[in-house]
Structure formats: structure tokens, C-alpha cells
Amino acid sequence: xxxxxxxxxxxxxxxxxxxxxxxxxxxxxxxxxxxxxxxxxxxxxxxxxxxxxxxxxxxxxxxxxxxxxxxxxxxxxxxxxxxxxxxxxxxxxxxxxxxxxxxxxxxxxxxxxxxxxxxxxxxxxxxxxxxxxxxxxxxxxxxxxxxxxxxxxxxxxxxxxxxxxxxxxxxxxxxxxxxxxxxxxxxxxxxxxxxxxxxxxxxxxxxxxxxxxxxxxxxxxxxxxxxxxxxxxxxxxxxxxxxxxxxxx
Ligand code: UDP
Numbered sequence: 001x002x003x004x005x006x007x008x009x010x011x012x013x014x015x016x017x018x019x020x021x022x023x024x025x026x027x028x029x030x031x032x033x034x035x036x037x038x039x040x041x042x043x044x045x046x047x048x049x050x051x052x053x054x055x056x057x058x059x060x061x062x063x064x065x066x067x068x069x070x071x072x073x074x075x076x077x078x079x080x081x082x083x084x085x086x087x088x089x090x091x092x093x094x095x096x097x098x099x100x101x102x103x104x105x106x107x108x109x110x111x112x113x114x115x116x117x118x119x120x121x122x123x124x125x126x127x128x129x130x131x132x133x134x135x136x137x138x139x140x141x142x143x144x145x146x147x148x149x150x151x152x153x154x155x156x157x158x159x160x161x162x163x164x165x166x167x168x169x170x171x172x173x174x175x176x177x178x179x180x181x182x183x184x185x186x187x188x189x190x191x192x193x194x195x196x197x198x199x200x201x202x203x204x205x206x207x208x209x210x211x212x213x214x215x216x217x218x219x220x221x222x223x224x225x226x227x228x229x230x231x232x233x234x235x236x237x238x239x240x241x242x243x244x245x246x247x248x249x
């Protein structure tokens with residue numbers, strides 16, 4: 001994807017979300033995504049800013065999506081433009097938040113009655129209905145089909161990509177001294193109806209624990225007022241840059 005449309009121009013604001021802004025461009029098939037420092041938690045109840053989070057999440061997503069493309073996973077990323085922006089294919093977001101868990105934490109710990117950090121032999125995959133007004137409720141495949149959030153074929157594709165991406169990411173992160181505890185992915189549909197990985201992969205959307213100390217290096221430091229939020233994000237991008245930076249995202 002990196003050769004297309006070298007001279008796109010930034011257009012009007014299309015959408016502003018909690019952590020990102022999306023701009024139209026002179027090419028109707030492309031958008032520019034701008035990463036902000038704004039942070040929210042608990043469905044928007046807790047609000048704040050994390051200095052330079054937008055830069056970390058933009059860079060980390062660009063590096064990881066570039067590596068995933070090399071591994072044969074289609075993504076919406078065209079290329080990183082600058083410290084806070086990336087050029088992406090315009091997609092229709094599938095209204096599902098796909099959550100994967102390699103270790104029990106967060107809401108799964110409460111729901112399953114298992115202490116945070118409990119090991120599981122197989123990853124757990126969950127889907128939530130992406131709907132802020134309803135608080136992104138956990139649903140199952142038959143809900144997704146009944147609500148026409150995705151077709152049966154799309155769901156199968158989404159689960160297959162999610163498992164493959166999880167296995168690729170676990171290895172990358174482990175090489176960085178990080179345990180991928182859990183994560184949230186979002187997928188989009190291209191104009192051709194192709195399912196591609198969209199949104200971001202960052203400490204906002206993954207739980208990442210240091211593999212030696214189990215120190216939390218992700219948004220839980222903000223959610224739970226643990227302090228050292230900025231330095232945790234910077235430590236993650238330092239390690240990912242050292243591991244993937246030579247891919248030249
Ligand atoms: N997550 C996310 N956005 C959401 C909900 C969850 O990125 O709206 C991520 C979260 O950072 C974690 C994983 O998905 O890595 C699982 O989150 P969980 O269901 O445990 O919810 P939480 O405890 O964060 O409310």
C-alpha cells in the first residue's frame with residue numbers, strides 16, 4: 001500500500017472520537033487519522049490527558065500494523081505521515097470490539113471470579129457490541145448476526161485474523177520483554193467488502209506487563225491511578241521501536 005497517493009491533501013474533519021480525529025483527504029478512499037493525548041476510562045466517566053500518548057500510540061500502531069501486513073494480515077494503514085498522524089484506507093468500522101485474553105485481567109477477572117494474573121491454557125476471545133450508549137455490552141455470535149453487525153463469513157474471518165494476530169503479537173511483545181495479557185481489536189470493511197484490521201494497537205488497547213517484574217505498562221496505570229503513566233507509555237514505545245523500528249514504518 002505504501003506507493004499509492006503520495007500527494008494527498010488533508011481535508012475537513014470527518015469525525016472526532018475520544019482519542020483520535022479522522023480527517024477526509026483529497027482522495028475519497030483515504031483518511032488521515034490524528035492521535036490525541038486525551039484519555040478516557042470507564043466508558044468516558046474518567047477523563048484526563050497523558051502527555052505524548054498520541055505520539056506513542058500513532059508510532060506503535062504504525063510499527064505493528066506494518067509488521068502485520070508483512071505477515072499477510074490486511075490492515076487499514078497506508079503509512080505514518082508524522083508524529084501524530086497516519087494515512088489510512090477509509091473503511092466502515094464493524095460495530096464489534098473483539099477482545100482477546102491470554103491471561104485473566106480486568107473485567108474477565110470480575111466476571112469469572114478468578115484473580116487477576118490467572119493463567120489460561122487457551123486464549124479467550126469475546127465480542128462486544130460497539131455502542132457507547134449501551135456501554136459496549138458483551139454479546140455472542142448470534143447477537144452479532146441478529147443485529148446484522150457482521151455476516152457469518154465476516155465473523156469467521158474476524159476470529160481467524162484475531163487468533164493469528166494474537167499469536168504474532170505475543171511473540172513480538174515477548175521479544176520486547178512484555179507479556180500481552182489482553183487486547184481489543186477493531187476491524188473495518190473496505191469499499192470492496194474486504195475485512196481489514198483497523199483502529200489501533202497500543203497501551204490504550206492492550207494490557208502489557210513487564211515479563212520479568214509483571215509491572216503494568218499500559219492504560220491501567222491511568223485507570224487505577226497507579227502513577228508513572230507517561231513513563232510506562234514511553235518505555236513501551238522504546239522497546240517496540242528497538243524491535244520493529246528497522247522495518248521503516
Ligand atoms: N479495551 C479497550 N477499549 C474498551 C474496552 C477494553 O481497548 O472499550 C481493552 C483493554 O485495554 C484491555 C482489554 O480490552 O486490554 C480487555 O478489557 P476488559 O474487558 O478487561 O475491560 P476493562 O477492565 O478495561 O474495563
